[in-house]
Amino acid sequence: MRITQIRTAVAAGVAGLCLALANPGGAQAETLSDAMADAYKSSGLLEQNRAVLRAADEDVAVAVSNLRPVLRWVGDVTRQFGEARNAVGEQGLEGSSVSMALTAELVLWNGGRNQMRVDIAKETVLGTRQALIGVEQQVLQRAVQAYMDVRSRSEIVQLRQNNIRVITQELRAANDRFEVGEVTRTDVALAQARLAEARSNLAQAEGDLAIAIEDFRFAVGRAPGNLTQPPAMQLPARNVDAAKAVAMRRHPDILRAQFEVTAADLGVLLARAATQPEVSLTGRLGVTENFSSDNFTRSGSVGIQTGSVIYQGGQLRALSRRAIAQRDAQRGALLETQRTIAQNVGRAYAQVQVAQAAIEAVDEQIRAARVAFDGVREEATLGARTTLDVLNAEQELLNAQASRITAASNEYTAYYALLRAMGLLTVDNLNLRVPQYDPTEYYNMVRDAPSAISQQGRQLDRVLQSIGRQ
Template sequence: MHMNQPKRNRLPRYRILTAAVLLFYASAGASPLTLPMAVEETLKNNPDLLSAEETVSLARSQVEKAKAAYWPKVGLYAEALRADAPSAFLFKTIDQRLFDPGTDFNDPGILTNIEGGLEMQMPLYNGGRNQLAVAFSRSGLSATEARRTSLQRHLISEVINVWYDILSSRKFIDIAEESVRTVTAQLEAMTIRYKGGSALKSDLLSLKVRLAEAEERLLASNNRLKLSRAALFTLLGQGPDTPDSLAVGDPFNDWSPPPYTEGLAHALERRCEIKGAQAMVDQAGTGVRTAKSGHHPVVQLAGRLYADDDGFDHTADRANWSVALRMDLPLFSGFSVEADTRTARARERSAETLRKKTLLQVRLDVKNAYLRYDEAIKRHQVAENAVAMGEESLSLVKQQFEGGSATITRYLEAELDRNSARIREAAAFYDMKKALTAIALATATSDNGPGSLFALHPAPSTEQEK
């Protein structure tokens, strides 16, 4: 009895220790989500990108399939034959090496033959179609990889923009909460004055209306934050209801974009859309050469090692072999080669037109990114001045209101103007950050890899979201 008692006491302690360890690791794993982490999760889990990865794998398999045409085809075969056809009787009994010269071929009887062997076919020349098929598939792979990279960059842009929407929503919430506190305090003071007979009921009602407006703005800002968070986690492939904490992060703290001409040159050199469009042009040109190769001869080597018997008594001394070199030269194909060539040339012209359009679109993307950045900078400067003037105006009006020389309506107008200026300043600030993202992606500044966008700039802080 005494020997078993310590075991019963240790078991609950063991469970408590295990639970404590698990709780420690669970809490340690719940670290705030930073912006680089969000981008990394998006590139790993986003369904659209996963589908694009499978498309790239398919394109790679097409390249391998095209290369397989250079290799010989080798296979085993077996055949069981029973017939009374004179030609089959003659050739098969000869291959069996059991031919009877006195056979009556008008009535040879029933033939039974079991044949098995090894066959080999190897293309020696087919008008260059094998080389063209490899080039065609490689161009297709390059175009597919370019589309995948373009999707990666688009997703990175969406994640960063949604991240800044979250940060701006938090700023709007702070402004709205401060407005609610300010108006609430004034409403409490006005209520006391109204009960004491020193304030009008219209002033009290004006404060209540203003408080309702402030609460409505707070509600809209909170809802905007929830919508942005839902959009972020949907991009991460985790679903809009995923609970998590977000860290404060900004990858563009001290980064400034290159001059416009330099950024444009960089974009024209590195943008994946241009590389993809050029790959499509190359693929279309290969298609033209492939269509023309329909007039070229085809040379093929074939070999066979086999044995025949009327049963299963196959022996090595009765084995047969053959090696053949065959050439086919098409003389007339009903103008199908010419039709295929015209079709391929039309596709080549279409691909070249698309390449030119892509160049124009890249130029427009870069131009728009720089123009929006310049606009955001100027808007932010104007908004900063408006905030400063709004703060000063509210301070003066507040003094006048407390001294009795300004009405409550004038005070509420000044408070509303100040808050509206602060909201415009916050919106312009984060629009400026979004414009920086657009420039970095439009100019292919981060073209060394999707994650290198953050390697170019200071690492974001990890202050947890309120």
């Protein structure tokens, strides 16, 4: 009983979606742009990577803080007790004292290591921004795939339903002709078998549509509505070489790898600068009060100290060699990324052309199959064709129509896959009507490492509270 209820609920949901797609005036039209915009607004993956970017922004603030003085305070309360014996006699050592001190330290020079850390953090931020764009492309392409899957599978369901109606008519005609002795029981059985197969195919198509609807919910964040036909498309480049050239300039994965190479180059310089001496300015101001007497001490000091590592067990040389190896690895990764992107562009461009050619061919196939089906069915009424001939001709037409639906869906998905391969599948490039996330806004607020008591720091606290992250 439970299985029957589930099947009934799924069938009702699928039927409702098919009805909405078949009657555009019955529900509010939903475009592909609407689906992509909602996917952008509701994506948890984008939220996750935006948080990763904000963490990278904070790394810049941490590096900047090393360029500033460090202030510390320390307090101490001491209770002294005991006794001492000397030539005069025994004397108690009891007493209490309290001391407070304020210290300051500022690095004046260390071979530029602190500034290099700031530059590395900035390059990392730029690379993380490009990684966020890559995630944005992934989210939008997933929405495109889900949108086209729902449309194509709903059309397949309608095609299967129409197929059942046609075969039912053929079965009725076969029964009528059997009653008058024009055909045998075999013809009726063939029609019955095809009808059972058609119902099985419809059940499979409805299941595929139900899966596509769940994929749509996951990709877009809601259930699909009345999905309209996407607009006509134009290739974003005149040929595959032009498309590859755009990808080399625009693709976020390549740009990210370039920033990572720059950061690795700076990492080598940072490792080599580790042997440079460090010069620091230090200062101290303190007071000590003795409760057992009227004695107190107030003191202060200012000084410059310098020093450097002479030997550390070979660690500094090992760190330098490691930085060089990491730089070489990043350069290799950049080269591999460029080749991968070029391959993806070539494949995507070819898939678009294949899909377009497939549509032209299948349109011709449909025209021919429809003429054949109409002719065979007419000839069957005159006794020149068998029921099997009619069923086979109808199946040829059905297969051609199903191929047309798949080819049209493949064309759109291949087109947007090409946009992603070129680095153009972004909210900005597609002109989607959605509030865009500004990756520079948070960075501009934290790049100077504001303190908690500053006006900028208090403003930052309010921003963190507004996004629920504090």
